[in-house]
Amino acid sequence: MSDLLSGGAAAIPGPLEPLAHVLTGATNPYPVLAWLRRSTAAHLLGRLARQPDHLDHEALDALPQRHATAYVRGLLVTAGILPQRDENLALLTNWAARTLAGLPPHHATPIRPFAEWHIIRDARRRSARGRYSYAAHKGDCANIRAAIKFLAWLDTQHLTLADLGQSALDTWAAGNPTLRARSIPFLHWATARRLTTTGLTIEHPPSQFPGHFQVEEVHQAELRRCLGDASLPLDVRIAGALVRLYALPLTRIVELTADKIHHADGHTYLTVSRHPVVLPPKLARLIEEQLERDASPPRGADATRYLLPGHNPGRMRNPAGLSERLTRYGLPVRAARNSAMMEALADLPPMVISDLFGIDPKTAERWAAFAGRRWSDYVTIR
Known part of the structure; x- marks a missing residue:
């Protein structure tokens, strides 16, 4: 040493x-x-x-x-030698700097202000509010990458932003379905600055509700595995149970810290958003065991202690890796979370679900409409 x-x-x-x-x-x-x-x-x-x-x-x-x-x-x-910083924001800014440095000048001219003054500036605002997640960083990088690919496609068509018409834009959108939605922020930004013709639009179908669900017997059987099968790794059991009980996305689960767990009146509570929810005794015991056997690297006294720590000190788990791990053990995430959300909406109004589980109110309302319930139903009952 x-x-x-x-x-x-x-x-x-x-x-x-x-x-x-x-x-x-x-x-x-x-x-x-x-x-x-x-x-x-x-x-x-x-x-x-x-x-x-x-x-x-x-x-x-x-x-x-x-x-x-x-x-x-x-x-x-x-260890306190370097100051804490928002690593997700740092990932974005460092990636953007390296990417912009490699662009040809005629691409860097529009991409640099779009990245620095639109994407990164908004990311800094969200980071200041403590709401800039790893998923947000990935999405922002994807938006910049889509803009770069769009300009490269324009080169192949011998077009510039100023020459762009609706017909050419439709051709781009039809030929690049995976980039269509990601291209919209750059198009809006370029139009607002009169770099393109006004009135251009990319047709993007409205968000579709998921079609993958589990039958109740399968959902309950997987939950029993998570809570009772000691042959499963502890992190898999905890993450799988949180998905199936509370419809939590993995991006939210990996952000959970030890200080979100507390005890009162003989119960164990987990605070996901603003209000604590009581944990079933079996899940509470699994979480306590996880915190006791935490084998993460040594940490300083003030370091963040995650419930499911990542491999790097002070960093949360990668949600993509956790998803692959759950799938490997026969515990798919998407269908289970969709089913858990539908079950929750059968018992709770969307406003309560939004407060308890940290779901955006508009998202909760759309889920409620999909489940055949509306905010107005709750207001009528009240």
Whole structure:
């Protein structure tokens, strides 16, 4: 440990002492020792330790963004050496900077202000409110990527934004169905700045409600597996149960932290949005067991403690990886969540579901309409 962090000096530099305390304070030292010997992240940390005074987020951003870089950053943040920052926002801004740098000038001219003054500025506002998620970062990157591909397609048609007409736009939309919706933000932005002809539209069908559901017997059988099958991994049981009981998306589940769990009046409560919901005793025991056996990397005293931590220190789980893991164990997510939402709407008005589970009120209303109920039904009852 001292050899790694001292960088060849006689003692560990003062800026790195908090990290030494975190690593030596691990309950089980053997995984830490194995990590020090074999991990590429440990080797990277050793190289960075030779210049501790230059160790900051910008220095790490300049490195290739590999797993080792993310892991070292997480360690330094949890140890308090680097300040906390919104990593989802940082992922967006760093990706955008690298992407924009590789564009030809005639593409960079419209894409740069669209990315920096429209997409990233809105992301900063959402981040300031604490609402910029990993899924939001992926969506914003996809919108910028769609704009770049749209301009590249215009080149193949020997067209510019100023030449763009509705017929050509229809051709683009028909030939690129997966990019059609993602192209709309850029088209609106370009039209508002008079870079294109006014009145251009991309026909996009309204959001369709899902058609994948589970029959009640299958849904209940999978829930019983999650709560009672000890052969399943603990994280799979917890995530699967939360999906089937409360219709929570995985993007919300991976954001749950230990401080969202509390006990009162002999019950265990989980606060997803603003109001706590009581947990079934079996699920409460699974969550308590998960928090007790949490094998995530060592963390500083102020580091965020996620219910289902990711591999990198201080980072939440990747929802896409968690989805694949649930599917691998025979617990599909989409159909189960759709079925759970329909069951919830049979017992609760959409306003209550929105408050309890953190679902956007408009989304809850649309689900209620799909289920044959409306806000007006609840108002009439009241």
